[in-house]
Amino acid sequence: MKRRSFLGLVGAAGLGASLAPAAAQAAGNTHFTGYKDSFGVVFDATRCIGCRKCEAACQKVNDLPTPKKPFDDLSVLQDHRRTDAKTYTVINQFANPAAPEGKTFHKFQCNHCNEPACASSCFVKAFTKNPDGSVTYDASLCVGCRYCMVACPFYVPTYEYDSALVPKVQKCTFCHPRLEQGLLPGCVEACPKEAMLFGKREEVLRLAWERIRSNPGKYVEHVYGEHEMGGTAWMVISPIPFAQIGLNEGLGVTPAPALTAGALGAVPIVVGLWPVLLGGLYGINTMRERAVKKEKAEAVAAAKQETQEAANAKLQDELKKAEAAAQKKMDAEIKKAVDEAVKAKVAEMEAAKGPSEGDQKEAD
Amino acid sequence: MDTGTFHTLHDFMVHSKGIVYIIMGVILAGSLIFWRFLTAREKPIRKY
Amino acid sequence: MSDHKPDVSTFTVDPKYLTKDGITGLARELTTKEKILEAARLHPVMATLLIMGGLATILRFTFGLGTVTNLDDNNPWGIWISIDLLCGVALAAGGFVTSAACYIFGFKKFHSAVRPAILTAFIGYALVVFALNYDVGRPYRLPYPLFWSQGTSSLLFEVGLCVFLYLTVLFIEFFPAALEWLGLKKIRNVVHSLTIVLTIFGVVLSTLHQSSLGALFLIAPSKVHPLWYSSYLPVYFFVSAICAGLSVVIFEGMLSHKYMHAKMDKMTIEEHDGVMFGFAKAAAFVLMGYFFIKWVGVAADNNWHYLGTGYGAWFLVEVIGFVFLPAVCYAIGYREQNPTFVKVAAVWTILGIVVNRLNVSQIAFNWQLPSDLRYFPHFWEIVVTAFIIGLHVLLFRLIANRMPILYTHPDYADHDEDVAEPAHGGGH
Numbered sequence: 001m002k003r004r005s006f007l008g009l010v011g012a013a014g015l016g017a018s019l020a021p022a023a024a025q026a027a028g029n030t031h032f033t034g035y036k037d038s039f040g041v042v043f044d045a046t047r048c049i050g051c052r053k054c055e056a057a058c059q060k061v062n063d064l065p066t067p068k069k070p071f072d073d074l075s076v077l078q079d080h081r082r083t084d085a086k087t088y089t090v091i092n093q094f095a096n097p098a099a100p101e102g103k104t105f106h107k108f109q110c111n112h113c114n115e116p117a118c119a120s121s122c123f124v125k126a127f128t129k130n131p132d133g134s135v136t137y138d139a140s141l142c143v144g145c146r147y148c149m150v151a152c153p154f155y156v157p158t159y160e161y162d163s164a165l166v167p168k169v170q171k172c173t174f175c176h177p178r179l180e181q182g183l184l185p186g187c188v189e190a191c192p193k194e195a196m197l198f199g200k201r202e203e204v205l206r207l208a209w210e211r212i213r214s215n216p217g218k219y220v221e222h223v224y225g226e227h228e229m230g231g232t233a234w235m236v237i238s239p240i241p242f243a244q245i246g247l248n249e250g251l252g253v254t255p256a257p258a259l260t261a262g263a264l265g266a267v268p269i270v271v272g273l274w275p276v277l278l279g280g281l282y283g284i285n286t287m288r289e290r291a292v293k294k295e296k297a298e299a300v301a302a303a304k305q306e307t308q309e310a311a312n313a314k315l316q317d318e319l320k321k322a323e324a325a326a327q328k329k330m331d332a333e334i335k336k337a338v339d340e341a342v343k344a345k346v347a348e349m350e351a352a353k354g355p356s357e358g359d360q361k362e363a364d
Numbered sequence: 365m366d367t368g369t370f371h372t373l374h375d376f377m378v379h380s381k382g383i384v385y386i387i388m389g390v391i392l393a394g395s396l397i398f399w400r401f402l403t404a405r406e407k408p409i410r411k412y
Numbered sequence: 413m414s415d416h417k418p419d420v421s422t423f424t425v426d427p428k429y430l431t432k433d434g435i436t437g438l439a440r441e442l443t444t445k446e447k448i449l450e451a452a453r454l455h456p457v458m459a460t461l462l463i464m465g466g467l468a469t470i471l472r473f474t475f476g477l478g479t480v481t482n483l484d485d486n487n488p489w490g491i492w493i494s495i496d497l498l499c500g501v502a503l504a505a506g507g508f509v510t511s512a513a514c515y516i517f518g519f520k521k522f523h524s525a526v527r528p529a530i531l532t533a534f535i536g537y538a539l540v541v542f543a544l545n546y547d548v549g550r551p552y553r554l555p556y557p558l559f560w561s562q563g564t565s566s567l568l569f570e571v572g573l574c575v576f577l578y579l580t581v582l583f584i585e586f587f588p589a590a591l592e593w594l595g596l597k598k599i600r601n602v603v604h605s606l607t608i609v610l611t612i613f614g615v616v617l618s619t620l621h622q623s624s625l626g627a628l629f630l631i632a633p634s635k636v637h638p639l640w641y642s643s644y645l646p647v648y649f650f651v652s653a654i655c656a657g658l659s660v661v662i663f664e665g666m667l668s669h670k671y672m673h674a675k676m677d678k679m680t681i682e683e684h685d686g687v688m689f690g691f692a693k694a695a696a697f698v699l700m701g702y703f704f705i706k707w708v709g710v711a712a713d714n715n716w717h718y719l720g721t722g723y724g725a726w727f728l729v730e731v732i733g734f735v736f737l738p739a740v741c742y743a744i745g746y747r748e749q750n751p752t753f754v755k756v757a758a759v760w761t762i763l764g765i766v767v768n769r770l771n772v773s774q775i776a777f778n779w780q781l782p783s784d785l786r787y788f789p790h791f792w793e794i795v796v797t798a799f800i801i802g803l804h805v806l807l808f809r810l811i812a813n814r815m816p817i818l819y820t821h822p823d824y825a826d827h828d829e830d831v832a833e834p835a836h837g838g839g840h
Contacts (some may be wrong), residue, residue, distance in 0.1 A: 032373045084485055120374050121631050123557040123569035129372050141561050144549020146488035147568045150777075151631040158485040159549070161478035167549035230373075248780070251634050257373045260567055263627035263646050264381060267570060267620055271388040274616040275395040278516050282608060285518035374565055381564035385573075392616070396609060 034114045038133030038233065039179065040201025041188060042208040045238040045245060046218060047195035048105040050077050050091050057190030058089045058109075061175060080246070083108060085160045088172040089187055094245045104238070106245040107196075109187070110135060110156045110172035111225055112233035115255030121151035126169075133201060133233040134174030142169060153229055153251050174233065201233055208237050230255025458806045465799025468792045472546050480792035487787035489773060495797050496543035498625055498769040500536055501575070502649070503762065505657030506664070507533025507582060508611075508618040513694075515611045524680040525687040527589060527817045528668060529661050534582040535807045541579065543800050567627045574621030581614050593815040623650040629772060637776035639718050639727040642709035645772070651702045656765040658695040662688055662758040664808075668818060675812060677819030689746055692754040695761065696742035703735045723779065730771060734764030 056071035058064070065086045069076055077093040089109035096104040116135045119127035126141040127148065137157075144167050149157045160167040175185035183189070188196045197204045205226060212219045224242045225235030228251045236247065243249050370376040472480045483490050510529035514522045545551035558576055563569045584603060591600035626649025629636050642648065665684060668676070676684075710716060718724045738760040745753030778786060789797075812818055 030376070032371060032376060035371045082485060115373050117631055120377070120565050121568065123563040123566040123572055124553075124561040125378065125563045126561075129374060131371070141553075141556060142550065143553040143556055145547075145568065146483075146549075147566070147628070149485065149488035150628075150635070153632065153634045155486055159483075159488065160476075161481075161483060162476050163549070164473055164476040165550065167476065248634055254633075255373055256631050257377050257565055259631050259633065260565070260627065261377065262643070263567060263624065263630055264377070264565070264570065266646070267624075268384050268388050268391070270619050271616055272391050274619060275392070275399075275612055278512070278612045278615055279395070279399060282516045282612070285516070289518065377565040378563070382562060385562070385564055392613065 032115075034201075034231070035129075035131040035133065038131060038201050039174070039198065040133060040204045040233045040235065041185070042197040042204045042223070042235045042237060043107050044195050044197065044208075044211070045104050045106060045236060045240075047193045048091070048107060049193055049195075050074065050093055050103070050105040051192065052077075052091055053190045053192060054107060054187035054196075055087070055089055055091060057186040058172075059087070061178065061186035062088060062173070064088065077105070081108075082155065083158055083171070085158045085168075085170040088170070092246060094240075096240050096244070099239065104240055104245055106236070106238075106247070107187070108246075109234065110174070111154055111235075112172075112174050113229055113256070114231040114233070115229070115257050117151040117153060117229065117256035118148035118157055120256040120260065121147045123147070130176060132174070132176065132179045134176040134179065135233075136173050136176050137169055137171065139168045144169075151256065153248065153256075205235065208235060212237060227253040229253070230258070458802055461799055461802040464795050465802070468795045468799065469546070471792060472796070477547075477549070480790060480796075482787055482790040482793065484787075486781060486785050487778060489777075490547075490787060491770075491774070491789045491793050491797055492543060492547040494770050494773040495766070496547070496800055497540055498773055499766050500540040500543070500800075501622065501625060502653040502656045502765050502769060503660050504533040504536030504540070505618060505622060505653040506661040507536075507585075507657070508578075508614040509654055509657035510661055511585065511607075511611045512615050515608055516615070519690065521683055521686050522690060524683040524818075524820075525661055525665065525691075528664055528812065529657075530582060530585050531589070531808060531811060531817050532660065532664050534579075534586045535804055535811075537575065537579045537582055539800050539804055539807075540575065542803075543796070546796055567624050567630070570624045571621050571628065574617045574624065578614060578617040578621065581610050581617060585610050585614070589811075589815045589817055592821040618653075619650060622653040623647065625649050626772070629777070632777075635778055635780075636772065637718075637723050637779040638713060638715045639710065639723055640772050640776040642713060644705065644709045644712070647705065648702070648709070648768075651698065651705065652765055652768060655695055655699050655702060655761055658691045658698070659758040659761040659765075662691050662695070662754060663762060666755050666758070668812070672809070672812060672818060675818045679820060680818050685751070688751065688754055689749060692742045692746045692757065695757070696739050696746060699735055699739035699742065699761065703731065703739060706731050706735065723776065726771070726775070730764070730767055734760070734767050738764055 052071045052074065059066065059071070067087070077091060080092055081090045083090055089107060092106050092108060093103050094106065096102065112129075112133055112135045114129070116127055116129055118137075119125075119129055119135065123145070124141040124143055126138045127135055128138070129135050144159075146157075146159055146169075148169060149155075149159060157169045157171045159169055175183070175187075178185060184198060188198045197207055199207070205223060208223045212221055212223070219237050219239060220241055222242070223235050223237055224247055225232035230253065236242065236245075238245055241249070370379065468480060477483055481490055481492075506529040510522060510526050513519045514526050541554075544554065548554065557563060557569050557572050584606065588600050588604045591597075591603065623646035626645035626647075629641065629645060630643070633641055665688060669684060673681075710719075719728065738757045741753055741757035741760060744750065745755075745757055774787065
């Protein structure tokens with residue numbers, strides 16, 4: 001029963017990434033290509049200058065709390081920061097000796113996966129992949145289990161740990177409300193260097209590759225996010241290896257739902273077959289028990305009968321013996337009585353021969 | 365099933381697994397009912 | 413429980429329920445109401461733990477997780493998940509293992525072990541759910557996944573559904589003991605006739621959620637160290653949970669024997685060694701199987717080269733030190749019929765399960781993060797976890813001291829017959 005699950009899961013371990021989706025969609029050879037015309041962004045690390053204007057815009061359009069250090073304080077770039085419940089995006093600085101100023105920047109925010117791990121892991125469907133490409137969160141459903149944070153390969157979802165009873169998960173929304181109004185995401189709009197290429201995902205991906213090809217040596221020949229975890233809406237092109245700007249290059253290309261599909265697929269089989277196997281085992285055991293019981297009962301009955309018969313025979317025997325003994329005794333009694341009678345008669349006769357013969361006769 | 369209405373594997377799985385969960389409930393109830401039907405006549409024999 | 417009664421293996425009414433009538437001065441049995449009041453009495457030894465736990469509870473629900481835990485955005489799950497949930501559920505596997513062995517596999521001589529095991533499991537699962545109320549942000553929404561918005565693609569949904577259903581099953585399985593205690597014979601017999609169905613449901617649900625707890629981590633291949641991340645994770649969790657369940661039954665029997673001997677009837681005491689060695693044999697063999705399949709996982713993902721690293725050494729410690737060696741210890745204990753070896757192996761295996769669950773969910777999780785970003789439990793997290801364990805002991809003793817758990821209630825001595833015959837699929 002587990003075999004099927006293994007087929008789906010083996011790929012998850014990174015053995016053969018292509019095997020997993022095939023097994024996951026066992027319903028048919030279906031392939032999901034995502035929402036057509038969904039938006040995407042390519043962050044070009046060669047263009048970013050680390051001015052933090054995008055961070056400021058993000059805080060403004062999302063009504064986030066004002067941070068302690070103002071956005072024009074660039075000293076924070078030295079620390080390796082991450083987003084938190086009050087920040088949806090951060091710029092981090094990395095050393096790059098080849099760059100004019102010796103540094104390259106990376107903008108961190110939700111990557112809006114084509115197949116979001118957060119959505120796949122959420123047990124109340126609080127996350128939605130929208131047709132515009134954004135992945136949004138519905139706080140009215142959230143239980144606060146934080147499995148989305150465990151699941152996300154990019155460490156994106158954050159949590160309001162200071163709220164005792166109504167904590168929310170927080171993350172970049174791709175400015176979903178603004179996209180619906182036909183506006184650009186806050187950060188994209190604010191960028192003075194056009195470091196973020198916004199458009200239809202297919203289109204920006206094509207443009208990203210064009211940049212890579214038409215500028216040999218300027219970029220690593222890879223668009224980070226084109227295939228990672230099944231592809232993301234936000235992608236990165238970089239002048240230095242992605243690991244050097246804080247990105248995990250070992251994510252694989254298997255989309256999150258495919259990673260769990262095998263285990264989920266095994267569930268109904270267990271439900272279907274366990275009762276059969278266990279019921280069968282129980283049946284076998286009761287049957288054997290019944291057979292044992294029956295045998296025992298039969299053996300007991302047979303033994304009983306035997307004993308009974310033996311007892312009967314013995315009884316008959318005893319009876320016969322007793323009868324014989326009684327007969328013998330009776331015979332002896334009779335004999336004794338007869339003997340006595342005979343003796344008496346003889347004595348009488350002898351007496352009658354004597355002088356008082358006449359008296360004797362009267363007495364009779 | 366028409367998978368054309370689903371754009372993502374995730375949506376597809378939420379939908380299909382939802383139905384599978386309902387089937388699982390039916391399986392549990394159904395196997396119980398069927399087992400009782402299967403063994404209902406055994407009872408008289410079981411007294412010995 | 414402090415006032416231990418002499419051995420009462422042949423009593424008809426638990427002496428605990430006898431009281432002197434205030435008016436007549438004659439001994440009489442407690443009424444149902446009095447029994448309930450008596451059960452609510454607290455044991456003083458637990459007081460400190462309860463006070464600390466209460467304090468932690470107040471802090472958690474007034475200041476939030478940020479105050480009482482070391483959790484952060486990189487480490488969303490701490491020991492409340494690793495110990496209270498993952499270990500708690502694994503160690504509560506004794507319930508389904510014992511009832512399956514007795515009722516389905518036909519090991520009737522384990523019968524006296526069923527009720528304590530069911531009780532341990534029932535309290536265990538109830539406390540797992542209780543502990544989750546501390547961990548999740550909005551505990552009042554815990555029914556949401558079941559009744560409001562079903563995220564069927566999530567393995568956590570699977571876990572939640574199964575734990576909820578299994579808790580219900582355990583409650584019904586445990587119910588006869590409470591009903592016997594309260595003297596409600598008729599309902600008790602109806603519930604008791606469901607034994608086989610409940611046992612099968614219990615095994616199905618346990619298989620699913622024990623394995624799904626392992627499968628929770630399948631979605632994060634990039635975060636769990638390759639030696640622990642495996643497509644076989646669900647199988648590993650399920651098989652190791654069986655070992656845990658068997659060991660906990662032995663461990664629990666060992667403690668009950670030591671501290672609650674007076675509560676046991678003749679059958680429980682006489683069967684005890686049989687249960688212990690029977691379970692030791694089973695645990696030895698299952699552990700050995702688990703040991704073998706752990707290597708299948710390493711081979712399947714070709715992770716041999718990791719064995720030379722620090723994590724590899726730690727993996728070897730777990731697999732050899734906490735799987736292979738306890739298996740051998742069990743085997744020696746069984747072969748030599750030596751209770752000491754068996755008891756040591758039981759504790760060893762339980763520790764091994766804790767080590768494994770901590771490894772998967774903490775030590776091997778986020779292994780690529782720099783050490784200053786890694787998680788270590790906060791003082792109050794440890795307090796709450798200790799509080800939960802304390803509650804378990806307290807509840808077990810409260811119930812087992814009153815209800816017919818370690819002995820067969822004299823009015824219901826028909827257990828075996830009842831169960832062997834009845835259920836053919838259910839009450840009839």
